[in-house]
Amino acid sequence: xxxxxxxxxxxxxxxxxxxxxxxxxxxxxxxxxxxxxxxxxxxxxxxxxxxxxxxxxxx
Ligand SMILES: [Zn+2]
Numbered sequence: 742x743x744x745x746x747x748x749x750x751x752x753x754x755x756x757x758x759x760x761x762x763x764x765x766x767x768x769x770x771x772x773x774x775x776x777x778x779x780x781x782x783x784x785x786x787x788x789x790x791x792x793x794x795x796x797x798x799x800x
Contacts, residue, residue, distance in 0.1 A: 758764075758776035766773050766785035775783045784792060 756776065756779070757774045758779075761772075762777040763772040764775045764777045764779050764783040765771070766788050767782055768784060768788040771785040771787070773783045773785045
């Protein structure tokens with residue numbers, strides 16, 4: 742994991758959608774909480790949590 746990845750997670754937090762269609766998770770293709778129109782990395786709650794655990798960006 743690079744520092745750039747940490748920065749992306751810090752600055753490009755997608756807006757959460759109130760209703761379908763939801764974007765697919767880029768890792769497991771499950772529906773996420775983010776709108777389908779969002780252009781960028783979208784992770785489902787599970788993958789988001791796992792990525793957070795792996796990257797552990799604390800600074
Ligand atoms: Zn996922």
